[in-house]
Each structure stands twice: as C-alpha cells, then as structure tokens.
Amino acid sequence: MTHRNDHIILDDLDEKGQHFESVGSPTSPISPTSNVPTNNNTTLGSNPSVTNKKLKSEVWKIFDRVERIKQDGTKEIKAICSKCGDELAGGPSAGTNHLKRHMLNSCKRKNQMDIRDFQQLGKDKEGNLTTFIYTDANAWNEVVEYLVRAEHPFTFVEKDDFTGMVQRGFTPQYKGFSASTAKRDIMKSFKFYKEKLKSILHAHSGRFCLTSDLWTSRNKLGFLSLTIHYINSNWNLNKRIISFKMLESPHTGYNIANLISEELQYWGITDKIFSITLDNATNNDTAEMFLKEKLSLPLHGTLFRIRCCAHILNIIVQDGLSNLSSSVEKIKDIVRNINSSQARYELYIKCCMELKRNQKNINIDVPHRWNATYLLLDSAIKYKDVLNLYYSHLSQNSRCPLEKIEEHDWMLAELVRDFLKVFDDSTKKFCGVYYPTSCRVIIQLTNICAKFSKFYGQTFGIFDETLDLMRQKFDKYWGDIPLIFGMAIILDPRFKIEELNVFLEIIYNDEVEKIQKTIQSFQNSMTQLFDYYGNAYKNFDIGAQTQNTRSSLSSTSSLSDQEEQNAYHMVKRRREQASSVTSGGLSEFQRYLNQPLLEIDEEGSFDLFGWWKTNQSKYPILSIMAREILSVPISTVASEASFSASGRVVSDKRCGLSPETVEALVCLKDWNLADTRRQEAEQEAELAEVFERLKLERPEWMPRSPPHDQQSTTSR
Structure with missing residues (x-):
C-alpha cells in the first residue's frame, strides 16, 4: 500500500459520446505496420459517408477503421489492429472500450507498443499536472x-x-x-x-x-x-x-x-x-x-x-440526570408517544401545521448517552407549543397515557438544558486530536464551577439537590487539580503562574489557603521538572530545531475560542503590568515568568504551538518541556464516544476476523488518515453515524428530519 501521487484522468469523448480515458499521446502517434490485411477493405477513417463525426479517440492511432463487403453483399465496419492484425467490431455503435482492452490485454504484440501510448495526463495529490501510467x-x-x-x-x-x-x-x-x-x-x-x-x-x-x-x-x-x-x-x-x-x-x-x-x-x-x-x-x-x-x-x-477528563464529565452528568429522571420523564414520554405509531406521528405533524411550524423530528432519548437527553430537551423546548398542542389533542381521549407537562416542568427542563450545555461544550473541547487540550482543562473547570454558582437557588429544590450531587462528584476527581493541568496553563504565555489565581478563586470558592497551596504546588513541580530537563538536555543542540521558523501568532490553525479570549481578558484586567526585571542571573524559567503576559487582539487568534516554535531558541529547555506537557491528551476517546457509558465496541465488520488481522486493519486505517490529518474528523464521523443510527431507529413510514440548518417549511 504505497503512498504515491493520485491522478485525475482527463477524459475524451468516443464516437458514442461516452467518456473514457485517453490512451495515446497526441504528440507521438504510432506508425502503422504493414501486416494489416487489405483485401475487400475500404479504409474509412473519417469518411463522411460512413460517419459525420471526427474520430476523436486515441485508439484510432493503433486501429484502422475499414468497411468490408460480406458474401451476401452487406457491408460491415471493422477495426483492424495495426500491430497484430486482429479484427474487431468498428461500427459507431460498438464504442471503443473493447479496442482499448485489446491493446492493453489481448494484443499479441502489445509489448512492442510505445509506452507513451499508455500515458495519460492527470493531477497528483498536490494538484500538479503529471503523467499517469496504469x-x-x-x-x-x-x-x-x-x-x-x-x-x-x-x-x-x-x-x-x-x-x-x-x-x-x-x-x-x-x-x-x-x-x-x-x-x-x-x-x-x-x-x-x-x-x-x-x-x-x-x-x-x-x-x-x-x-x-x-x-x-x-x-x-x-x-x-x-x-x-x-x-x-x-x-x-x-x-x-x-x-x-x-x-x-x-x-x-x-x-x-x-x-x-x-x-x-x-x-x-x-x-x-x-x-x-x-x-x-x-x-x-x-x-x-x-x-x-x-x-x-x-x-x-x-x-x-x-x-480521562471526558469520562469524569460523563460520570458527573450521569449522576445528576439520575436524580432528575422523574422531572424530565414527562417530556421524554411525550416524545416516545409521538414515535410510537404512524397515527401519533401524523397527529404531531398536524400540530406543526396548525402552528405553522417546520416539520421537525424531535431527538429521541438513547440509553447510556447523556447528551441524547440534552439534545432531546433542547429540541423539545424549541417545540414546546407544538408538544402542548399535541397533548391537548391527545387528552381528549379518556385513555390518554400521558401526564400533562406543566409550566414548571418546562422551566425545570430549560434549567437542565442550559446547565448541561457547559458539559457538552467541555466534552467536545477535551477530545481534540490536533490541538493542545491539557492547557484547556482549568479554563473549562472554571466555566463549569461558574455555572454551579450561577444555577444554585433557582427556585427548584430538586435542581439544587442535583447540583449538590454533581459538585460532590466534581470535587472527588478535581478537588485537587492534577499537576499537569496547572503546568500546562503556566506554559501558555497568556496566563502563566499569577493568573491561575483568577481561575482558582472560582474553582475553589475563594478559599485563599487552598489557592495558595495549589499554586505553590504547581510552581514547585515546574521548577523540579525544569531542573530535570536541564540536566537531561545539557548538551542538546536546540539550533537544529529553530531553522526556518517564523512567527505563527496569527496562524490559520487557530486554537482560540471565545471562552479563552474571555479568560485572557479577565486575567489581564486583574493583573498589574509587570515591572521591568533584568534577566541577569535569572534562570530561563524565571525569565519566562517575568515577561509580561502576551497580549493578543480582541478578535485575534492565538496558536500556542506556533508561539513556542518561534520562541524555542529563546527558551530551549522550556520549549522541550512544552512539547511534552502540551502533547498530553486528556481524553482516551473521541467526543462522540465520551457521551456514552456503554463502552467501546469493535465493529461487526471486523469481529469475525483473527485478532492479528483486526490489529492490522485498525492500525493501517489510522496511519492512512494521519497522513492527511483526518483522524479526528473520521472518528467523529463514524461515531456520529452510530449515534444517528440509534437515534433514528424508527418505523419505515416515519421520515427523517433534515439538518437543523436546512429545515423545510411546511405549507398549509
């Protein structure tokens, strides 16, 4: 399975108007040989009495088109190979594919043909015009x-x-x-x-x-x-x-x-x-x-x-949803009812038409996937009026199996949806393949803790109970933030050590002693690791790695998003401009810390890898540390898989193969995708496809919803 240039074949038209690949080279036609039989033959070429179309195919550089008088007096058109003399059908209705097959497979003298007859122009993977040889x-x-x-x-x-x-x-x-x-x-x-x-x-x-x-x-x-x-x-x-x-x-x-x-x-x-x-x-x-x-x-x-941070988020959310199951069950029930029969679904469509709403399938709940509940609530809330009307129609039957969704049920559902959104966003950010994730953890934990504070005391006692349960689980895993996450954010020149205070005040509810202890722990670990790398790389030549490097602060491979922009400006407001400090006698680590925070445009992008690539000659040991700390993945799975509690499953297509063959297929596919940096997109697409298949398991009569941004409008 060699990696080579791919080619797009440039087509010509044969006399039937069909596309096929060009076989010959227009600049180097093949001279016909003398072994072609000529008795009773009339060479036609482009004789207008036989065809009023010019013979465009390159095969006619190898074949002569002749008309023969048969014994019964009728005429037939033959294509005679100028190399071996074989006769094949040559009429307009015969096409040319059989002639190409003869040239490349059947001709007794195909080895004598000039290789240029089989060359075709095409484009390689970089889009450059090149020659293709089959x-x-x-x-x-x-x-x-x-x-x-x-x-x-x-x-x-x-x-x-x-x-x-x-x-x-x-x-x-x-x-x-x-x-x-x-x-x-x-x-x-x-x-x-x-x-x-x-x-x-x-x-x-x-x-x-x-x-x-x-x-x-x-x-x-x-x-x-x-x-x-x-x-x-x-x-x-x-x-x-x-x-x-x-x-x-x-x-x-x-x-x-x-x-x-x-x-x-x-x-x-x-x-x-x-x-x-x-x-x-x-x-x-x-x-x-x-x-x-x-x-x-x-x-x-x-x-x-x-x-695995995505796994921890899953545990936290699953605990919370289990406490809220009775409160959101009414909405789940009505969605299940709509999907239970064709008659019920048609009633739902009728309600959409009455209210002049788009006909949209509401996401159904999928066991073991907490984001399915989030998506169900999100789509159901948007169709609140339709679902209320649906219940109104259905409740006219004395045997209505549903409970009415009261206004406070909808209010609670909105709270749950809004609160779950930060977990949905964080899970997706934790599962990246081609950008650093270890430096994002503390920012996302700050966002989650800010949501805890915001949503406490929102009228519903059961929701406060849920927040307490989730906060307890949060503190179990992240009450003491792992060292690697603090070290990663220190290596982000927008934040560094002092700015951790801003995040930790929110995460630890202004517990000053714990904040100071945590920051000191991060700083001590950074110093110890810097000393370790300083000894390990004493004689390391960083110059070889800094050739031809350029600034990448506005790279198109931006890793910044609005939340990181907000975090940057939040700490900037709370930090006084660092006074000028001489670098004499200071370690490389201290020189880095003493530099002012990196300022970026309000709407600008920031490529953390690009910054370290540009500054590795200035901070040779720190840049080596950064390459390893920033490459730490914080999730073992793609984001689509991290929403599920059901585990990873080998596809049915592979489970009948030997373990050795399964390994070869899994690894080769991953390596192939890595060459074009499509691993993340591919694994997300595969898992999303599985999710959609689960989500859309419904009777054949029920149509599928178009994508959210392509909803069709229902006419009355």
Whole structure:
C-alpha cells in the first residue's frame, strides 16, 4: 500500500459520446505496420459517408477503421489492429472500450507498443499536472487502501459489480484480484509501515504520551488499544495507534500493564514515555502501579497517570440526570408517544401545521448517552407549543397515557438544558486530536464551577439537590487539580503562574489557603521538572530545531475560542503590568515568568504551538518541556464516544476476523488518515453515524428530519 501521487484522468469523448480515458499521446502517434490485411477493405477513417463525426479517440492511432463487403453483399465496419492484425467490431455503435482492452490485454504484440501510448495526463495529490501510467500494482494498492479505509470485507474485491464498475467506468485493463490476495497485501503493508513508523519513533528526540482503552467485540473478545501522542520538531501534534491487541482474560491491571509494557519494548520506547491517559476503572489503577515500576519516568512518575477528563464529565452528568429522571420523564414520554405509531406521528405533524411550524423530528432519548437527553430537551423546548398542542389533542381521549407537562416542568427542563450545555461544550473541547487540550482543562473547570454558582437557588429544590450531587462528584476527581493541568496553563504565555489565581478563586470558592497551596504546588513541580530537563538536555543542540521558523501568532490553525479570549481578558484586567526585571542571573524559567503576559487582539487568534516554535531558541529547555506537557491528551476517546457509558465496541465488520488481522486493519486505517490529518474528523464521523443510527431507529413510514440548518417549511 504505497503512498504515491493520485491522478485525475482527463477524459475524451468516443464516437458514442461516452467518456473514457485517453490512451495515446497526441504528440507521438504510432506508425502503422504493414501486416494489416487489405483485401475487400475500404479504409474509412473519417469518411463522411460512413460517419459525420471526427474520430476523436486515441485508439484510432493503433486501429484502422475499414468497411468490408460480406458474401451476401452487406457491408460491415471493422477495426483492424495495426500491430497484430486482429479484427474487431468498428461500427459507431460498438464504442471503443473493447479496442482499448485489446491493446492493453489481448494484443499479441502489445509489448512492442510505445509506452507513451499508455500515458495519460492527470493531477497528483498536490494538484500538479503529471503523467499517469496504469499498472496493476498501483491499482491493487489503491483498492487495498480503499478496503482498509471503508472497512469492507476482503471478498468485496471479488464482486463482479465492483470489478465491472472499475473496468467500465475507469480503466478497462483492471484485472481484479482475490480476497486472499487482498488480505496478504494488507498484512504485508502493515508489516512494512510498522517498521517505518518504528524508525520514526526511534528518531524522535523527546518523550511520548500514551492513551489506552479497552474495547469489546460481539464475540466477547477484549482488545486493548495503545496510542502514542507527540509533537514533532515542526510543532505538529501527532497521534498514532501502535497496538490493538487482544487482551487475555481476566482483564486485570497486571495483564493490562504487562501487555502495554511488551508493546513499548517492541517499539523501543520504554525509556521515552512521559504520561498515560486512562479511564477511571479500578484495573487501570493497578496497571498504573505496575507500569511505574517498569518505566523510566520524570519526577518518579508523579506526572504519569492522567484520568480521562471526558469520562469524569460523563460520570458527573450521569449522576445528576439520575436524580432528575422523574422531572424530565414527562417530556421524554411525550416524545416516545409521538414515535410510537404512524397515527401519533401524523397527529404531531398536524400540530406543526396548525402552528405553522417546520416539520421537525424531535431527538429521541438513547440509553447510556447523556447528551441524547440534552439534545432531546433542547429540541423539545424549541417545540414546546407544538408538544402542548399535541397533548391537548391527545387528552381528549379518556385513555390518554400521558401526564400533562406543566409550566414548571418546562422551566425545570430549560434549567437542565442550559446547565448541561457547559458539559457538552467541555466534552467536545477535551477530545481534540490536533490541538493542545491539557492547557484547556482549568479554563473549562472554571466555566463549569461558574455555572454551579450561577444555577444554585433557582427556585427548584430538586435542581439544587442535583447540583449538590454533581459538585460532590466534581470535587472527588478535581478537588485537587492534577499537576499537569496547572503546568500546562503556566506554559501558555497568556496566563502563566499569577493568573491561575483568577481561575482558582472560582474553582475553589475563594478559599485563599487552598489557592495558595495549589499554586505553590504547581510552581514547585515546574521548577523540579525544569531542573530535570536541564540536566537531561545539557548538551542538546536546540539550533537544529529553530531553522526556518517564523512567527505563527496569527496562524490559520487557530486554537482560540471565545471562552479563552474571555479568560485572557479577565486575567489581564486583574493583573498589574509587570515591572521591568533584568534577566541577569535569572534562570530561563524565571525569565519566562517575568515577561509580561502576551497580549493578543480582541478578535485575534492565538496558536500556542506556533508561539513556542518561534520562541524555542529563546527558551530551549522550556520549549522541550512544552512539547511534552502540551502533547498530553486528556481524553482516551473521541467526543462522540465520551457521551456514552456503554463502552467501546469493535465493529461487526471486523469481529469475525483473527485478532492479528483486526490489529492490522485498525492500525493501517489510522496511519492512512494521519497522513492527511483526518483522524479526528473520521472518528467523529463514524461515531456520529452510530449515534444517528440509534437515534433514528424508527418505523419505515416515519421520515427523517433534515439538518437543523436546512429545515423545510411546511405549507398549509
């Protein structure tokens, strides 16, 4: 599965008006040979008595078109190969595809044809015009890549429909190949690219951050995924799945740690690990303990274990929703009722028409996915008038199964929806692939705690009880903020150490002693890590990494959003301009801290990676620390998966394969997407598709809603 230039074939028209690829080179026609039979033949070429269309196809540089008188006196038109003399149908209705197939496959003298006859102009992946030459090897490589990306079964390549489509629509010389050949090529590609990636990781000068997660399959097999994250010398954040192995039962912490350790040894990076992000299962606590003993970690492993933040948010929200289940159940019930039969759905549509509202399907609830409840409430509240009218019509029947949704029910639903929005936003921000997330945690925790304060005392006692439950769970996991999150925000030149006060005052409700203790802990850890890296990289040549770097403060790959802008301006207002401090005798870390906060435009963007890339020669040791601290992922899953409590599941398309083949397919797909930096978009799209399938499981008679921004208006 080689990586090479793709080409877009430029089409010509044959005499039937059909598109096909050009076969010859207009600048180098082939001279006809003398072995073409001529008895009873009249060469037609572009004779207007036979056809009033010019023969545009390049095949006519190889074939002569002749008219022959048959024994019965009728005429027939033949195409005679100028290379071997074979005769084929040549009439206008015959087309030219069979002539191209003859040239490329059947002609006895095809090896004597000039290679330029098979060259075609096309565009490569960068859009540059180049020459394309068809080969079976290239075609097979492309098909194999497609199988991996689309997760098709190996037998897909043997389907007549697929082979015929390629031959008729793209290139007639495509021969196809067997399922066993496809599998063999995939396994060979996996081995090749695995060794190539191994070399890249070996050459990386820094440390790697890990994420690991357990998957299950329909046939009850457990798989352990292991992914590395790192910032390369060009300050691009990279992600690669390096292992997707079957985990033998029982799934104890020891077995998890043992498998991870074996994989790290194979890849040769046991002494280059910085952190690992895991969910909050007990077996992961045990795995952490065993791994610390086997790995060479900075600061004796105090920064090693990161608990998946998206998973923690999920736990907090699930606890809160369980306490509110009775309060929002009326709204869930009426939505379920609408979806229960065609007659009920038609009544709902009638209500939409009466109120001149768009016909929109209200999101249904999906078990185990808390954001489904958030989306249901959001869409139901927008259609509050329609649902009230629907109940009014339905309640005329004495056997109405629904309870009336009172005004206070709607008010509570709005509170719940508005409160859940900050968790929805935070979950999505925590799950990025190509931007730093570790520096965003404290900002998002500040936003969540501000919502706790805002929503307390909102009339509903049950809602205050819910907030208390959620705050208790919040404090269980984040009462003491992990060191890595404080260190990450210190390495953001917009905030640094002093500005943590602003965030911590909100998170810790102005508990001065706790705020001071937390900041001191962050600062001590930064100093210790700086000393550790200073000793480790004494002789490190940072100059090699700073060549050709330019400022990226207004990069199009902006990582800023409105909340971060607000946070920046909030701390700016509360900080007096730092007085000028001489850098003589100060460490690199102190010089960085003494610099004023970085100011950005009100509407400007900020690329944190770009800033460190530009300033790595000024702060050589800090920039190495930043590359590793800012590459720490704070979630083990894509955001769509993090809304669910049901776990990760291997797709049905793969669960019938051997564990070795499953690993090859999973890794190859991830590596292929990484080349074009589409990993995040792909995994979100796949998970969103699963969610939509669950959400829209409804009778065939029920139409699907258009996207929110493409709602059609119902006419009366």
